[in-house]
Amino acid sequence: MHALVVDDDPTTRTQLRALLGSWGYDVLEAGDAAQAESALARRDAPLLMIVDWVMPETNGVELLRRARSLPEASPLYVIMVSGKHESAAAAYALESGADDFVSKPLDPVALRARVGVGARMLAKSEALQRYAEEMSRLAEARAAEILHADRLATLGQLAAGVAHEINNPTTFIAGNAELLERVWPDLERALAQAGDARLVAISAEVPAMLAAVRGGAERVRRIVADLKSYARKGSSDPRERELANVNESVERAARLLGSRFKHDVRLELDLGDISACRIDPPTFEQALVNLLNNACDAVQGVAGATVAVRSRQRDDGIEVVVEDNGAGIPDAVMREIWNPFFTTKPPGKGTGLGLCISQRIIAEHGGALRASNRREGGARFVISGVGS
Numbered sequence: 085m086h087a088l089v090v091d092d093d094p095t096t097r098t099q100l101r102a103l104l105g106s107w108g109y110d111v112l113e114a115g116d117a118a119q120a121e122s123a124l125a126r127r128d129a130p131l132l133m134i135v136d137w138v139m140p141e142t143n144g145v146e147l148l149r150r151a152r153s154l155p156e157a158s159p160l161y162v163i164m165v166s167g168k169h170e171s172a173a174a175a176y177a178l179e180s181g182a183d184d185f186v187s188k189p190l191d192p193v194a195l196r197a198r199v200g201v202g203a204r205m206l207a208k209s210e211a212l213q214r215y216a217e218e219m220s221r222l223a224e225a226r227a228a229e230i231l232h233a234d235r236l237a238t239l240g241q242l243a244a245g246v247a248h249e250i251n252n253p254t255t256f257i258a259g260n261a262e263l264l265e266r267v268w269p270d271l272e273r274a275l276a277q278a279g280d281a282r283l284v285a286i287s288a289e290v291p292a293m294l295a296a297v298r299g300g301a302e303r304v305r306r307i308v309a310d311l312k313s314y315a316r317k318g319s320s321d322p323r324e325r326e327l328a329n330v331n332e333s334v335e336r337a338a339r340l341l342g343s344r345f346k347h348d349v350r351l352e353l354d355l356g357d358i359s360a361c362r363i364d365p366p367t368f369e370q371a372l373v374n375l376l377n378n379a380c381d382a383v384q385g386v387a388g389a390t391v392a393v394r395s396r397q398r399d400d401g402i403e404v405v406v407e408d409n410g411a412g413i414p415d416a417v418m419r420e421i422w423n424p425f426f427t428t429k430p431p432g433k434g435t436g437l438g439l440c441i442s443q444r445i446i447a448e449h450g451g452a453l454r455a456s457n458r459r460e461g462g463a464r465f466v467i468s469g470v471g472s
């Protein structure tokens with residue numbers, strides 16, 4: 085630790101330097117207030133200052149006042165030294181911002197004890213400072229979490245309402261499109277008999293149009309189902325869940341996406357020996373399907389496209405890792421992926437709900453879902469702590 089000795093008398097400075105040096109301090113000397121101020125402005129500023137009260141030009145009390153008023157003043161323990169012996173002088177020095185007061189001539193034994201007090205105070209103030217910083221970091225993190233949770237809760241209510249409203253009209257659209265498709269061959273024949281070339285040309289387009297309407301309605305239905313599952317309150321009591329094997333869920337989810345793994349994307353399953361645990365298979369599989377879908381999207385067009393799923397029994401529950409060898413997740417995207425409706429996919433392709441729903445499902449299973457990038461390239465999603 086640096087200690088600063090401020091005294092216009094070189095003999096006193098030499099004496100203090102020798103004493104402080106022998107107690108393990110790195111000693112800086114200043115012969116006047118100006119030198120002291122530049123020493124205090126150093127990057128590794130001294131934390132302890134022994135300052136003479138009476139000096140020509142700026143005296144010790146004035147120097148102290150200035151040092152204390154520096155905007156980013158670091159902790160500084162100040163021992164004021166003076167030839168004055170009256171208690172009024174000591175009181176004045178302490179009121180002016182000194183932490184301690186000693187009279188000349190200096191008594192090395194007493195001074196050592198008082199410097200020791202200063203070191204203890206500094207250590208405590210540093211510990212407090214660290215604690216305060218840690219607390220403020222925690223508070224910031226907590227505030228961000230609350231904001232996120234709040235946004236999700238609002239979305240949940242909104243989603244439930246919207247899903248409910250959209251469900252019925254979507255069913256009409258899909259049902260009527262299906263009905264039209266069924267009666268269309270009869271209508272088409274009737275139109276052909278009318279012999280109007282323009283009508284015949286238009287009618288050739290109708291099956292594709294109806295299929296598009298049905299496809300669109302199906303897509304709306306899926307989004308609504310997603311929103312509903314997002315909005316619903318999951319069974320939070322694990323005892324109501326059945327005992328199931330996570331590996332079977334992984335296999336079922338992979339089967340559901342079978343067509344995506346058939347062609348260009350290789351699926352590697354490495355399922356470890358894990359114990360059965362209480363999960364809600366349909367929702368758990370939904371989370372897995374989301375992760376697998378994302379991984380398949382990420383490896384589109386990649387040579388040797390591979391998605392790997394690994395399950396392991398860990399001390400804190402079951403872990404499932406989904407990895408791909410796609411491009412990975414850029415930092416700016418990583419910050420957003422858990423937010424509802426955040427997607428980098430083209431309109432009509434992604435809703436941006438997948439990860440947000442999955443994270444919630446895993447949390448409802450008592451676990452955590454985290455994302456990172458693999459050193460070798462590609463993304464890694466880790467479900468951990470399930471069934472613990």
Ligand SMILES: Nc1ncnc2c1ncn2[C@@H]1O[C@H](COP(=O)(O)OP(=O)(O)OP(=O)(O)O)[C@@H](O)[C@H]1O
Pocket residue numbers: 374378379382408410411412413417421426427428429433434435436437438439440462463
């Ligand atoms: N394996 C991955 N590799 C690279 N980026 C990914 C990966 N998984 C997710 N992402 C990024 O995170 C975003 C959000 O994913 P999320 O599953 O929430 O929504 P989405 O896939 O875009 O849409 P959907 O609602 O259809 O799932 C994606 O758009 C993508 O940018």
Ligand SMILES: [Mg+2]
Pocket residue numbers: 374377378434438439
């Ligand atoms: Mg997705």
